[in-house]
Amino acid sequence: MISTNSEFVAGLKVSLPFILSVFPFGMVVGTLGVNSGAGFPDVLLQSLLFFAGASQTVMWELYPQGLSLWVIAIAIFAVNFRLVLYSAAIGRRLEPLPKSKMLAALFLLQDISLAVGMQRADSPAGLSWHFYMGLSLVLYVTWITSVALGAGFGVFITDPQMIGLDMLVPVYFLCLVMGFRAKPNAAIIFMTSAGVAAAFFVFVGSPYHIGAGGVAGMLVAAMLANPPQQPVGNENG
Amino acid sequence: MKMADLFDPFLLQLIIVGAIVTLVNRLAGHYILARFEPINYRIEASLEAVPVAVMTTLVIPVVVNGGWLEWLCLLIAMVLCLFTPFVVAVFGAVGLLVLLRSVF
Numbered sequence: 001m002i003s004t005n006s007e008f009v010a011g012l013k014v015s016l017p018f019i020l021s022v023f024p025f026g027m028v029v030g031t032l033g034v035n036s037g038a039g040f041p042d043v044l045l046q047s048l049l050f051f052a053g054a055s056q057t058v059m060w061e062l063y064p065q066g067l068s069l070w071v072i073a074i075a076i077f078a079v080n081f082r083l084v085l086y087s088a089a090i091g092r093r094l095e096p097l098p099k100s101k102m103l104a105a106l107f108l109l110q111d112i113s114l115a116v117g118m119q120r121a122d123s124p125a126g127l128s129w130h131f132y133m134g135l136s137l138v139l140y141v142t143w144i145t146s147v148a149l150g151a152g153f154g155v156f157i158t159d160p161q162m163i164g165l166d167m168l169v170p171v172y173f174l175c176l177v178m179g180f181r182a183k184p185n186a187a188i189i190f191m192t193s194a195g196v197a198a199a200f201f202v203f204v205g206s207p208y209h210i211g212a213g214g215v216a217g218m219l220v221a222a223m224l225a226n227p228p229q230q231p232v233g234n235e236n237g
Numbered sequence: 238m239k240m241a242d243l244f245d246p247f248l249l250q251l252i253i254v255g256a257i258v259t260l261v262n263r264l265a266g267h268y269i270l271a272r273f274e275p276i277n278y279r280i281e282a283s284l285e286a287v288p289v290a291v292m293t294t295l296v297i298p299v300v301v302n303g304g305w306l307e308w309l310c311l312l313i314a315m316v317l318c319l320f321t322p323f324v325v326a327v328f329g330a331v332g333l334l335v336l337l338r339s340v341f
Contacts, residue, residue: 170296
């Protein structure tokens with residue numbers, strides 16, 4: 001049996017490069033929070049409970065506009081809808097797990113834990129709960145710390161474009177995607193998802209491009225899937 | 238100062254509702270969508286496609302709204318990903334963009 005400690009440490013180690021890219025994003029969200037009229041405790045509480053940067057950004061953009069609570073809640077749901085798909089994808093790779101461990105893992109689920117976790121699940125080492133938690137806990141602590149620093153001190157950036165902050169998050173997601181290029185049909189899933197998302201982004205608007213592009217990519221993957229090599233009993237599952 | 242004074246009541250409600258909504262998202266996939274056993278190979282393939290299918294869409298806004306500098310930055314990132322570690326690719330591409338923006 002693999003030592004749970006060494007798995008946890010392996011998770012910690014793999015998280016390190018991501019700290020650098022998460023930190024500036026967290027600081028921007030923290031600054032945005034206090035700038036939209038919230039107090040430091042509100043911003044901190046939001047980060048502790050959400051741990052989902054895109055939806056936190058959306059909430060701070062909508063909060064000062066005097067909208068009803070449910071309008072903002074629906075916006076948060078829409079932006080975080082991708083987590084439904086992430087959860088379906090990673091949950092079964094973490095099984096079998098006791099319920100409490102599964103709940104802890106899913107509470108900490110976000111883009112990096114999904115991407116790195118799915119890659120580990122495909123590797124010979126496999127995905128263990130301890131590896132996943134080592135990775136995810138570092139990201140959680142990094143997120144809280146960076147948001148708190150941003151909310152406490154503010155980010156004194158006069159021109160975010162000049163230092164490339166507007167492109168950091170997209171580039172970072174593109175690189176996460178590139179990590180899956182060896183997967184079956186990766187290129188065609190990538191192109192389908194990009195095309196459908198672009199059309200929805202232009203004609204329908206954000207955040208619907210995320211769900212539409214994501215589902216389109218998944219449908220293509222389903223259509224192109226090959227039946228299992230050795231059928232087990234019934235033919236159409 | 239009491240705890241209640243620290244938080245604006247509307248904002249506190251909003252944070253709690255938002256947190257519940259987010260947690261429901263995180264749990265629904267595994268506890269509702271992925272419940273069907275044994276899992277069909279097409280559903281399995283679509284779940285395996287989630288990282289590529291979903292994360293790709295997060296890049297789209299800057300592709301649509303950006304100009305040639307942004308497109309070049311993304312292209313360079315993709316090429317760097319083929320040959321270098323994650324951090325080098327991300328900061329190499331963004332660093333080069335910053336450099337180019339200061340020139341153009």
